[in-house]
Structure formats: C-alpha cells, structure tokens
Amino acid sequence: MRTNRIETLCDGIFAIVMTLLVLNLSVPVVTAEAELFNELLAMWPKFLAYVISFVVLGVMWSFHHRLLDGLRKSDGWFLWMNICFFMIVAFVPFTTELISEYRHWSAAIVIYGINSVASFMLLYCQCWYASAGGRLIDECIQAKSILELKVTFAGGALASIAAIGFSFVNTNISIFIFAIVYAAFVVFVVTRGTFDARDAQADSKQDA
C-alpha cells in the first residue's frame, strides 16, 4: 500500500483543522469607527488562539510530513495509527481556545496537556512501528535520523506531562514549558525539516 492516500487525507484534515478557528471570526456590527477598533481589539484572544493553534498544527504537520517522507510503503496498522493521530489532532483548536480563555486554571492546562501528550505519543508510535526492523522505512534513511525523531517526540510527550504536573503548582510555569517546547520544535522543523539522505538521493536522481 502506498502512502499517498494517507498524505491526501492528512493534508485535507490539517487544512480544515488549521483554518477552524478562523471560520468563527465574524465582522463586528458597530456604528462608529472608534467602536470598530475597540471591538477588534477585544477579539485579540481569538486571534491569538488562532495563531497558536495554527503554529502547533504546523509543527505536527511538519513532523508527520517528515516521517512519511522517509517511508517506502504503508500497512493497515500504520494507517490506523494515522487515523487515531488525526482524531487527536482535530481537538487542537478546541483545547487551544480553552487554554487561551482559562489560562489560570489547571483544568484547562490539564486538558490541553493530555491532547499534547496523546499527539506526541501517537507520532512516537508511528515512528517506532515504521522503523522497527525496517518494516516500512526506506533503506536510505539513517538510524540516526530516526533516533532523532523518536527523541524529539518522547521529549514533547514528557515535557507536556511535566507541564500538566506543574499546573497544580503554578499555571504560568506550565504555559512557559509549552511555549519553550513549541518554540524549540519550530526551530527543529525549520532547520532540520527533511532527511539528509532523502535529499542526497533526490539530488543524485536529478543529476542522472
């Protein structure tokens, strides 16, 4: 089974989920210009939630893209790990809105954290399943690249668990942890967003 159908479904679902929070923005009904500015300013938590949710989903999508880029085929187990992953990922806009509204309550942090842990655990499982014994992974991908991805996903899950724990002490610590983790992940996917071996292969094909 090729991976192209999983990729198209994935891109469709991410496209919808990424734009979900923008679907609900509606133009305020006002009668004076100053009022318009105030109404738009009052919408800032919605804009912020949209941007955070988009960036978090962008990170998830980039990791998923990177992983599938390294596969030579798919199978039934891998497909269903993906379906579970998409199901979890579709909650990101909801939990992001929750955290942006109620960031001082540990309840919101806990729910956001569970969503985050589940996403990274599913990415870890996909990575482990695909690479164990070279099951689905392309031969050209180095073990080092896979290990790097696994460590990243495990780190994301562990940091989220820590953030959940700290939420009972001080929710600001939790939010600080999430911010650091996602900032680090954006740096990771931007600077190392692709498998070197894959690129070398593509370049040599181009030259041939």
Add this chain to the structure above:
Amino acid sequence: MRTNRIETLCDGIFAIVMTLLVLNLSVPVVTAEAELFNELLAMWPKFLAYVISFVVLGVMWSFHHRLLDGLRKSDGWFLWMNICFFMIVAFVPFTTELISEYRHWSAAIVIYGINSVASFMLLYCQCWYASAGGRLIDECIQAKSILELKVTFAGGALASIAAIGFSFVNTNISIFIFAIVYAAFVVFVVTRGTFDARDAQADSKQDA
C-alpha cells in the same frame, strides 16, 4: 480514466465529514473552575459521537482505499457509484449524533441502520462492478482477496439489517451488534488492510 481524481475527491470529502462533529464543539463560557469541569463532562455525548463517527468513517475510508488500490482504471458507472457512496457517507455524523442522543428509541437505530446498510451495499456494488469479468481490477489481485472483501461488505449490510430488526425488541441488542461489527471491521482493516499481491508487486519493483 485514472482513479486519482476519485481518490482526491474522496479524501477531501472524508476529511470534512470526519471533522464535522468537532466543528461544533465550542468552549463553554463559565466563571468558576469547577463549573468548567462540569460543563466539559456534560459534553461527553458529543465527544463520544465524534469518536464513534470518526472510527466508522475511518473503517469506510480504509475499505474504499483498499478497493481503489486494486484498480487499474475507472469508468463512468464506477465514478457514479462513488458519488452515491460519498453522498451516503456524509450522513454518518448526523446519524451517529442521532443514535448517541436517542439510543433507547428504535427510530434512531432504524435511521442509523439504513445509513449503515446503504454504505455497505454501495461498497459491495463497487467491488462487484470493478471485479466482474476483470472490468477495472488489476490482474495481480487474486480472486480470493476480492471474495474476502465482498463477504465483508455483505456481512456488514446483513448485520445492520439484523440490528434494525432487533431494535423493535431491544435497542441494546442493536447497539451491541453495531459495536461487534465495527470492532471486527477495525481488526480486519488493521490486520489485512492491503492486497498481498499488490504489496509483493511493489516490493519486487523496489528491488529491481
């Protein structure tokens, strides 16, 4: 006619329909943390309906993916069987919400059952039309694999009819039947989600 356009349309429609029930989740407006937990707990039937609908659609998508994986081309009849299939499948979130709200009423079970029967009958028709006389199917696909799919789809349709019948006796029996059927189907698509012959072919191409 190649099958790629049907696949892209299919993936787009499934992406929308799978995330449909999550579109309607909105963050509760509360003033106390305990209230937030209660409000979120009170939303459990919505979360449950989302998960069930996602899994059922995941099963449908996996079966459709598997079937199209085995085709070498498409034609006008097959294309319209697909359009009808998508039209039926788009009702799954609606009927799932119905059954999760009113699971003790046979009316809800009957409507859910009709949706389920129609989906499996259309999958059966697609399978039969594509394979009869080798019309659209790839030569490498074994008759045994096709028979397996046909039996599965016929089984799904018959079990759904049985569930409709039992709903007039006891709706719990109907729900139990649906649960067993979909659990069995998840096992089927996870463990046998691909055509062996297709994979063997792909592996040999890789080696060449």
Add this chain to the structure above:
Amino acid sequence: MRTNRIETLCDGIFAIVMTLLVLNLSVPVVTAEAELFNELLAMWPKFLAYVISFVVLGVMWSFHHRLLDGLRKSDGWFLWMNICFFMIVAFVPFTTELISEYRHWSAAIVIYGINSVASFMLLYCQCWYASAGGRLIDECIQAKSILELKVTFAGGALASIAAIGFSFVNTNISIFIFAIVYAAFVVFVVTRGTFDARDAQADSKQDA
C-alpha cells in the same frame, strides 16, 4: 503548467461545496419518539435539497474531470476560467436550497437558472479554449469527443435559459426541464464518462 494543481483545488472546492448542505443538518431536540419521527420528516426539504445539490455538483465535477482528463497542459487563461467556474459552482447549494423552498415563485427559478446557465457557459468556454487549434488538448482526443462535450454544455445552457423563460408561465414546466436535463446528464456521464481514445492509450500502455 501541468493541470494537477487545478485538479487538487477543484476536488477540494467540490468536496466542501458538495457537503455544504449536510453541515447545517442538526439533530432535533425532542422528548418523545413520535416527535422525533415528525421532526425528521419535517426536515425532508433539507434532505431533498442536499441530494439534488450533490447530484448537480456530481454532474459538474464529472464533466470537469472528463475535460481535464483530455488536456496535456494548462495556461493562465484556462486557470482563470476554472477559478470563475469554481466561484459559480460554489453557489449551487445556495440556489438549490432557494429553489427547494420557493419552487412556486419565478424569482427562485430565475436565480437557479442563472447559476445553471453560468456554469454551463464556463464549461463551454473551457472546452472551446482548450481545444481551439489543439491549444491544450492531448493529440489522442478525437474532434468528435470534443464536439460531443460542446453540444452537451451548449444544450445545458440553452435548456436552462428555456427554463427561466417558462418560469413566468408556469414554474412546474421549469422544474420539469431542469429534472430532464440533469437526468440526461447523469446518463451521459455514467455511460460516456471518459474519452475512448484516452482509455485505449492507457490500456496499450498497460499491455506494453
């Protein structure tokens, strides 16, 4: 410029527009089982509008799929004819709901008719532009197949104009014309949904 991006955008837009009317279906809130049946029965114009809109969009998509299947490349003019076509097509759910609510008023028929005329005129323009002087069309496509498509699109536009005219006499005549036209088009795309020459080519490649 290859046609694949237009196809992906097209499939994405049709996926959304086809499922648009199902997005608005919501489970009725009732307290008795008989009430549930009545509420669902009262929703029949919504279900009917959904089915009609899905079939009409299915016809449009099939025609567009067939046309693009015969092209070897695209260009800027063709791309923008497509963008205009998608803009018009996205109104189909709205005009279908209008006609299903107010089918006895010529106003609804006129608006639906204009939408229909515009769609077929844009399909005709695409067909004419792509085929004139072999600009974008593949060499293997016979002039006869192109003429057939052009006659079909011109016929659809003319019949819709006739339906608009008759709406001032009797709206039932208009609805009858639309029903006949779309029924004929479904038969057309089902039985002749592909270019024979394209298929012959694909089959010979398979054999080689």
Add this chain to the structure above:
Amino acid sequence: MRTNRIETLCDGIFAIVMTLLVLNLSVPVVTAEAELFNELLAMWPKFLAYVISFVVLGVMWSFHHRLLDGLRKSDGWFLWMNICFFMIVAFVPFTTELISEYRHWSAAIVIYGINSVASFMLLYCQCWYASAGGRLIDECIQAKSILELKVTFAGGALASIAAIGFSFVNTNISIFIFAIVYAAFVVFVVTRGTFDARDAQADSKQDA
C-alpha cells in the same frame, strides 16, 4: 523534500478559505415573492465580498502555484514560510468582509492593507529564498522570470502601503489603488501565468 505535500495542503486551505464567505449565505425566510427579491438584493454586500475575496485569493493562489511550479525541491525554511503565508491568507475573507462593510473608515482600510502587505511580503520572501543561489529553484527557470515575480510582489506590497497611507486622506483613493493593483495582477496571472522555460521543457518531453 518534494513540494507535493505543501501543494496539497495549500490547495486544501485555499479551497476552504475561498468558499468561506459562501458558507455563511443562508436562504432568507420570507412569505411573499417581492420580499424574496428585496431580501436577496439586501444581501449584495455579502455577494460582493464573496466575489472580491475569491478573486484576491485566486490571484494569491495563482502566484503561489506559479512559484512552486518552478521549484525542484523544498526545505524546512521554505515550508515554514508557506505555513505563515497560509496563516495570513486565511484572514482574507475576514478583512474583505470588513472592508466591504466599512469602506468609508480608515480603520477597515488599514486592517485590509496590513493583510495585503503581509501576503505579498511572504510571497516575496518565498521567491527570494527559493531563488537565492539557486537554492530550491529548477535550473531551467530564467533569472528574468524570477525578477519579474519579485518586482510584482514588491509592487503589490508597496501599493498596499500607499493605500494604507491614503486611507487617512480619502478612503476612496485607497479602494481605487487596491482595485487597480488586483486588476493588474489578474491580467498578469492570466497572460503570464506560467514559466516559459517550464512549458518549453514540458513540450519537448511530450515530443520525445
């Protein structure tokens, strides 16, 4: 890393965002035919906002399509420039609705202008990043074609800044500037929507 995943995500997001304003159109509830006409006429700002938003997004999509058509590969930085671009582009329906409702207020013009500037700056960055030192661009693309794109994107950004400035004098001047710019861009993408070198290459492949 190939560009195909970015293209599918892009097409999915544009498909949703282009149809966003049509999602909110709902059939008016009336009791007399004359009332229906009046209600529909009263909806004209919504229809106009939809058409403008669709055309503006069509221009953005065409430029993005043209740019990616000229790339031979992608990387992490380019991928994230795209994610930022999609995030900005998803605001177009919102800012278009704002400008169509409050076109006499500089507040609306300023917000629309910022959205427009950000879009063109991100397109410029993508173009610059991909072409600098031949990083991602295909060898067959001439420097002249890239320069042309860069000048266009810089021009779009500068014109939008000018429109923002003039909004404090007279908002009609701003709207006139936006209208001229987008009209010119539609002409650009229609008449020069593709790289000549790419087409020549494709044609020679076809002949071979």
